[in-house]
Amino acid sequence: MRLPVLMFDFGNVIGFFDYMLIFGRFGARLGLSADEFRTLVEAKGMSRLLAEFERGALAPEEFSRRIQAEVGLNIPFEEFAADWEDIFELNTSVGELVADLKRQGYTLVLGSNTNGIHAPFFRRQFRETLDHFDHLVYSHEARFLKPDRGFFDACVEAAGVSAGSCVFIDDLEANVEGARAAGLQGVVYRGDTSKLIEDLRAIGVELLGDVR
Ligand SMILES: [Mg+2]
Structure with missing residues (x-):
């Protein structure tokens, strides 16, 4: 893997x-x-x-x-x-990044605080992007909310690797701190996808696509 x-x-x-x-x-x-x-x-x-x-x-x-x-x-x-x-809109640049990472052979996990109405809806709405994910971890199914430790443990368990082999990307600082406290690496996404690509490359993630 x-x-x-x-x-x-x-x-x-x-x-x-x-x-x-x-x-x-x-x-x-x-x-x-x-x-x-x-x-x-x-x-x-x-x-x-x-x-x-x-x-x-x-x-x-x-x-x-x-x-x-x-x-x-x-x-x-x-x-x-x-x-x-019905409250969602795709972040197209991150959608392209996800497709690129999948082409490079990375295992992808979605880790979302969500609920039993929103999750099935956005899963259908963004099928093309979410089909690239190997595992979907939802708070209402894991029964833990980020930044609780149990949520990140559930993501790591879904991935089937050690916590240290996982990188969690989130727009909320508190969630990234929670991921780090659970032993994962963490990257804060502040809306700049070029910066996210830079941050991922800095920790050794390989991407063939153009830097956006
Ligand atoms: Mg968020």
């Missing part, structure tokens, strides 16, 4: 996302602006419920029921899911 195993965060690395789209859709159902709905749902404990959802402690239907009860919505789960799921 060609080493290191390269592990990518999803949100703001492989795909951009915008929760304001969700707030706008739910807000419109209640006669509120996206900003007004965000203020409401945050005051009602969305962060805590979302963390439980993404840790796999709440099933999608239960998450929908709890959020709706908090904000005064009453729509079928299917409609909730349709409003909730």
Whole structure:
């Protein structure tokens, strides 16, 4: 197996996302602006419920029921899911990098804090890019959220190599610190894909493609 195993965060690395789209859709159902709905749902404990959802402690239907009860919505789960799921846009330069790494024979792992509504949706939406990944590790299935140690242990276990043979790429400093604490190498992606390619080359990753 060609080493290191390269592990990518999803949100703001492989795909951009915008929760304001969700707030706008739910807000419109209640006669509120996206900003007004965000203020409401945050005051009602969305962060805590979302963390439980993404840790796999709440099933999608239960998450929908709890959020709706908090904000005064009453729509079928299917409609909730349709409003909730569609918030992603591919980061095309990282998509090209992923394809290039696969051509070079690297093992690729996706490691995402996500949930049972978003993950199946973006898996389909970005099939072409995500098909390059050998393993998909989702927080709601692993039952650990980054930067918890257990999440990175699950990624390493999926890869089937030692932690020291893995590189975790994430846009959040705290997650990269968590990866390092679990014995992996870590690279922070700050939105500059040329810089990411430079950082990967600096740790010995070979890429044939043009530096973008
Ligand atoms: Mg991210």
